[in-house]
Amino acid sequence: MSSETVAVTLRVNGETTTQMVAPRTHLADLLRGRLGLTGTHLGCEHGVCGACTVFIDGATARACLVLAVQSDGAVVETVEGLTDAADPTLRALQEAFVARNALQCGFCTPGMLATAVELLRETPAPSRAAIRERISGNYCRCTGYHAIVDAIETAALRLAGHEPR
Amino acid sequence: MPHPPAHAAIDRPNSYIGRSVPRPNARRLVEGRGHFTDDLPTTPRTLHVAFLRSPYPHARIAGLDLAAARALPGVALVATGADIAAVCTPWVGVLTHFAGLKSAPQYPLAIDRAVWLGEPIIAVAATTRAIAEDAIDLIGIDYEELPAVTDIDAALAPGAPVIHPHLGDNLAFRLRLDSGDVDAAFAAAHTVVEDDFHFNRHTPVTLETRSILADYDPATQRLTVCQSTQTPYQMQEVYARHFAIPAANVRVIAGDVGGSFGMKLHVYGDEMATVALSIMLRRPVKFVADRLESFVSDIHARAHRVRARMALAADGSITAMAVDDTTGIGPYSAYPRTSAVEGNQAVRLMGGPYRHRAYRGSLQVVFQNKAMMSQYRAVGHPIACAVTEALVDRAAAALGLDAIDIRRRNLLTDDAYPYTSPTGYVFERLSHHQCLDLLERSCDYAALRRDQQAARQRGVCRGIGIAAFIEITSPGPAFYGVGGAPITAQDGCVMQLDPSGAVRVQVSVTEQGQGTEAIMAQIAASAFGVALDRVRVVTGDTETTPYGGATWASRGAAIGGETVLLTGHALRQQCLALAAAILQTQPQTLDIVDGRVVDAADGQERISVAELARIAYFRPDTLPPGIQPQLVAARNHVPRDQPFAFTNGIQASHVEVDTETGFVRLLGHWVVEDCGRIINPLLVDEQIRGGVVQGIGAALFEECLYSPEGQILNATLADYLVPMAGEIPDIHVAHVETPTLLTQLGAKGAGEAGTAGAAAAVLNAVNDALRPLGAQLSELPLTPQRILAALGRV
Amino acid sequence: MPALPGRDIAGDGNGVKAAALRYERASSLADALALLQRHGASATLIAGGQSLVPALNLRMAAPELLIDISRLDALRGVQVMTEGGSPRLRIGAMTRHAELGRSPEIARHAPLLHLAVGHVAHAAIRNRGTFGGSLAHADPASELPACALALGSRMHVVGHAGARVIDAGDFFIGLHQTALQPGEILVAVEVDVLADGFRPGFAELARRQGDYALVGLAAHARPIPGQMRFAAIAPVFFSVGARPLLAAAAARVLTDATIADADRLHLAQQALAADLDPPADPQASSAMRLHLARVLLGRVVAQLVGTPDVI
Incomplete structure (x- = not known):
């Protein structure tokens, strides 16, 4: 069961990417582990510390409180992308x-x-x-x-x- | 003494000493380009570790079924305590200079018996952290609960279960200090104030949790560990000792470290187990503590119960103080620094700012079945400061004296130095009265008192709290090394003039955000004579930096800074000798200013440093015969003239207490401190402010809550209350500068000051607010529940 | 009140990575209902996820299947309804907290929600969390369930057997328990638009900005001008029990014309002992919670009658 993955397509920092992820994976792990966007930090993974705050569709969100599959089709911006832009x-x-x-x-x-x-x-x-x-x-x-x-x-x-x- | 005058070496043209320059590494961090341990690229071979931890404070492991966990696809190894012990020798957290300190051998993972809730028992290495956690869920384990020792007072009670039976009892360490005629002073006292103070456990809560990536290469028997640590050199020695690898084969790299505060210099079983797994599996293994396990495996702090008394004469002079401190350290003394230092410093710092000569202190350090307790920022200071300053305020109230007046009457006078305290501390030069005077002005004390009166007319309950403190910084070799710890008190620096004329500084002090690299660059640039942007500082890697003590106990600027200063001077002399040879003159007629070799007399440029470097590296054929350019300088420095560089300061807190709800609102906070020579005011101020807020956390919010049975009740970041921006006031910082005369740089430490006095100031402010209502608190944190209880409302 | 209720720190599988699960995104309400029917108790709905995902990460919850209803736009938005009854607000269950906070209709017609929503956690959470998700999660420390109860909201629920309406007073049953049956989805909440003379009152005592309150009070009331008495009042306390609690005894005192105004507040505060029997937790004893509830009642009554704090 844990090996089941699904395709997620999202636009991160202006680039569209499609990733196969396990549904349990949260967005922060996708950003950090798959995309190398390690500016998004994990300090608690239960939504309290705010270190993983990113923009999803123009509004801030805790990347540890959003499953990667939930962000399919979303526009995500991290500190790296906002800096480069x-x-x-x-x-x-x-x-x-x-x-x-x-x-x-x-x-x-x-x-x-x-x-x-x-x-x-x-x-x-x-x-x-x-x-x-x-x-x-x-x-x-x-x-x-x-x-x-x-x-x-x-x-x-x-x-x-x-x-x- | 053979020391040069303090100012000569740094009052140079274009000095960066004392200037608020931004940190060079800040730009990288604001762009999200940090290199924290969990950010480092890993190979697909890397395994991730999760731990099964004891759910009981004390339990025998009666049965274990690891088959399902081992069978889970993706799991590489499920290791027990015995498995890990086969490659890692145990440690004992004692040092010989703490006479009588005892502890038991501690293994990375519990073997047969767990002695605190959160102690790691089983390690799982798997291809992902999630799979490792899946495997943990599949472990079958039976526990036989054992009686737990939780309360510190119960630990020594007759019949208490003894956590380590071979030690005989739960008393880890005992210390008695007696100076002057304490009994006579109390007998003759006009006024005696006394109380029982309770300081509940809290914990450092670095935002980046403990993180480690270990990679053992069996072909060359080399171990490389990337780790979020303050002390890479200490860890190099620890790994060498306990894994039987030559120290020279161990490389420890501390990249960016997301906060440490004394928490990231202890040896933790889960980290040792991670290294062991890498050795056993011959592949990279990574462990990043999650927030929940951090609350039960990071060291906790404080946990004191102090019975204290103070004797005063009719004029408000303090004549004696006596304290009895019991502190609980969990089931082991931490390694390699021990858990005795917190209590030792608490009882030696009591009454520290004041003139009385009669003091009696007794300390009992006890084992208990709770998470381990050891050094955290401002070790022992907040306890000593809160107890002393609370008693001073009570004495003032009893004698009808103002809080400022009673301190002015008792503080060590600014001409009293050098001074040896009744507890044996030697103060080179302190500035209590200057600090008090400046504090009184900076917070406009008289206006705060008028505001308090006006508020009372409106039925609003406000208070002002003052707390004077002394601060232990920059320890010398008598602190750890003398007791047998593999911890050096010296620092090393290697400085190279690059072919471009830039300067590379490799130094053994490390960076966790204090601004170490900026400060070292400022000192190097000033000492050598180049612009700040021509200096690059390298820290944190045992392979590429000289061996040294690294960063703890506010030693970076004072010891590391002096090392860099001496190295910069040496490199300057070497370059001046080379320039003199090229220019056919004497080195002493030349100087280096802002990247140029100039005539010392008139500042006229003779040759640029870049040109000098170009000739030295690429055209040495043009040099006069026999000249060998020396483009690298190296120095070591260790404090030899005093065991610590003591500093001092004072804080004020202004609060409003809602007497209906017990909520405290912080209206303002002021600090005046004296860290000697200030290298970078911007960075010092932020050290102070950050420290203050950790003290405010201890005063109002932070507490590791345990049930009487030893279950922890608030081990999440939602339930454990760290201070957040909404509750914290602006913090006003001012300085008195009394440079130490024992170094050329004159710097002392600043990292403990904020935390040392903040909780005491808040405690005194709340009690000041409540005094007209007859309520008084002596237990931290000052929660609404405790305040309402003190007011008799619940 | 623990922010992460039901947690057993030392018990089953601590961690920060969710247990394995499957995920389906509902394409329509009908699809969501069909998925729920097909998968039964093994499925859990996910909306904003701001309470559920932490529970997943910490392995306090481990559903086999998540059915994501957050993209159902039909369940989103605030409308003023006039046909078929008295004017009322219809708030889609998937309306995010931030949208509630920005909505002029909410500010005008349900000002209690406007006041309260700013106290829900922090901005980044409010950007994701949904009104319906909060109500269905029924955390006894949450602000919005208390407001829904104070406002006499009607919960519009759809199941595969059809639609029904549940009064807020019947909706919140216990700790994280609602009247929602397996297979049902909360689709919208209706509240009457603010009637003449009615005002909102709201206060909470949280240790830190954005924390769950030690005690909170949401009230919907019609003060009688010039008096300490109310023509009607619904004071609903939260964080004092397993669910939001309407303080009926206190409300009776506050509306009773036979009681002298001078005694009214004190008596109402005393009456709270009949309404509330708060649980203790490490932050506050039962007695302290009752005491704080009395303090809040005084403060909210003062807000409502527009006089300075009285107690």
Whole structure:
């Protein structure tokens, strides 16, 4: 039974791929194991830590909480793809994260960035409280979050055409 | 002493020391190009391991049926504890300098008997992790439950089951400290404050779980281990010892490490079993701990019950302190650093910031049938700080003193150094009063007190908590090596001038996100004299970097940094000698600044470093006769002048307590700390903030909940509450800089400071808020249930 | 309340990779019903998967077959229905939490759902999780089942034998138990549009943003202007029992004209002892949950009558 696989076709970072997967395989394992997109990290595999956050059909999702077969036909974007596509929101966030040292070990960072990209697409000038609320599903053990909030705030200002303080 | 003045070596033109430059590896990580152990490409031959773990805190393995698991397609090997023990010798977590410390031999997997819930019993290696888990489900195993020792106070009770009968009892270690006339001080005291403090277990919860990929090559008898570890050199020695492989044949590679905090330097049975499986199967074998097993197999931390008393004179001077600490470490002392250090440091740090000379500390370290407990960030510090600072606040309340005033009255004065504490710690130079003064200004203490009064008028319950602390950093050889551990206190650096004029730095300190590589690059660039982007730092691979202590106990900047500084100076001297030969002058008339060899007198460029390198590598035929260019420098450095580089600091927490619900809202947090010379303020501040939030976790959220029978109740990331962004306030960090005079760099450590004092500050703030209501807490974490109970509401 | 109920950490097969299973994507509701009928108890429906997939990964659930109904667009969306009865909202079972949160119809006609849905986990979960999935999963700590009960929702259910409507009050039976019979699918939920004078009240106490609450309260009520009394109120508590619980005794006190306004809230809070007998867990004792329920009742009543917090 475990060897039964099914074909899944999805568009990942602009490229269409067809993969034979066991139905029990979650999307994060497909991205990491088959496609080598290891920027999507696994921190808990029960949907709590947020490290595997990616975009599915334009909205963030936990890649560990979506079976690969469920994403047949979907458009998936990971940190690698958004980087290569020079997504302006991601770019601004990456610049701010690096400048502000809003990452230490970097394990949470791709998921944190995905969450922040969605926030800034929806809300151009979020308050610090709104930023904290939005990233409250992404666990970071290293930074204490303050620098991440700073960096998202800075990126928002820059995207709005303001020079941050 | 033969030491140069602290500032001379680093006050050079274009120095990067003290500048907030971004980390070179951050760009890679924000683009998702990390190389964490689970990200590494594997061959199709690689096997994946899953473990059957004990569901009981203490049980005999009465029967085992492995046939179905072994028959499952895709399963390569199902190994028992005895199978693994055939290739891996057991270890005992003791060190000779902890006199009397005892522990039992520990095997990678349980043999016959499991002694904690989560102890690995059976390993399955299969073609995928999923199949390995399928096989685990097919294992038939019968347990005979044995009586479990769970509560730390019960461990030594008469008639308690003895976990390792041949050890006689469950007492792993005992320590007594006595200094000054404690009894007389208490007898003469104007005021005595005392309490029982309970610190419940928590656990580091690195976001990247423990991960290891072992590959044994029987043809050459070489073992290569890619591992998420802080200490590749220590692990090289451990694998050599326990698998009987020459150390020179063992290569350990730590790529990107997704957080460590002291958790990823202990020896874990499941990781040892993974290496054993690679040796047995002659193929690569990988184990990535899942989150659930991490909660029961990573080391836990803290777990103390402390009875503490403090004596004071009428003027608020502390005259004595006495503590009795019992700490539970699980069924074994961890290897190779032992589980005695946490308690040892807790009882030696008690009262550390203050002037009293009378101190009595007693420590009992006990075995119990719970997950193993050992070093985690700020080992022992938060316990000592919370106990001391809670008592100071209680004394202040009893004497009608302000929290700042009583500390100002008692803190070691800034001219008291060098100072030897009643527990034997030697402080070279600390800055408690400068830090206190700066904290008072940075949090606007007077305004917080006014706000507190105004809030009380509105019926809102707010509090301010202060916590002063000392911090142990940068241990010397007396810490582990002296006790027989294969752990070096020295670091090594090899620095090469490349043909392009760039500098390659291979150094033994490792990176887990602190910014080690950035800091080493800053020091190398400054010491040698090139732009930062001309420096490349290589860390984390025993094959390509010099042997050293790596990164733990806040030693990277101080010891590794000094090593790099000395190496950079050496390479500069070598290059200046070469340049002088080419330029027909004396080396001392020249300097290297920003990639150029210049006249030391006027800064005029004589030759670029790149040109110097080009000549040295490709046209040595043009050099004067007899010149052999020396383009590689190497240095080692070990602290010889003090056992630790002590630092200090102070924190303030501002909280609001909802007295109806017991919920605590953090309104603000301030830290002032002194880590000596600051290499990169940006990185230091984030070390502090990250540490504070781990302390806030201990204060409010984190607790490994066990039933009285020893069942763990919250071993998922949904049920174990780590601090998330929504509950954490902005954290304001300021610094006092008191460089150590014992090194040229002057740096001390900073990694423990945030965690050392944060929980104490929050505890004091909550108690400050509740004091008018007559409620007081002395158990962490401060859960709504405990707060409501203290308020008498439930 | 454990976020992953029913977990036995040390018991059967811990892990992070789901046990082997088969997967079918339903092409239509009829297809889904046929698949369910064919495979019986060995099959489990999957919608957004935000509760089921963690259970699969941790091997707390191991169905032989998953039938994916998340792509059934006929089961998705929010509509205002006027024909054949009083005006009402029809919410497709596969409507995602994020869509509920963004829907102007929900904000206008069922503001309680609008208030509550922002408390459901985190944005990435709300982007996938579905309204119907949440109701059918019937987690006693979930916000949406409590809201559905407070609003007097009607669950539209289809089985191979035909369609039926189940009142929310009959729908939630116990821990992860609903009145859905084997082979039935929840297809839509209908709620009356907000009637004149009715208001939503919602509050929960969660240790961290997005966590399951220690205690929560969703209320649908019609306050009487200028009084502490309600013409009608449905206070539904969650995380205090095996299912969302309507606090009927407290509601009677809050509507009883014979009780003085000055005593009303206190008496209603006392009456909760008759409504609730909360279970204990490691985070909160039974007494603490009852205490917190009383606090929340005070806060939600204050929201509803538009006065500052009273207790």
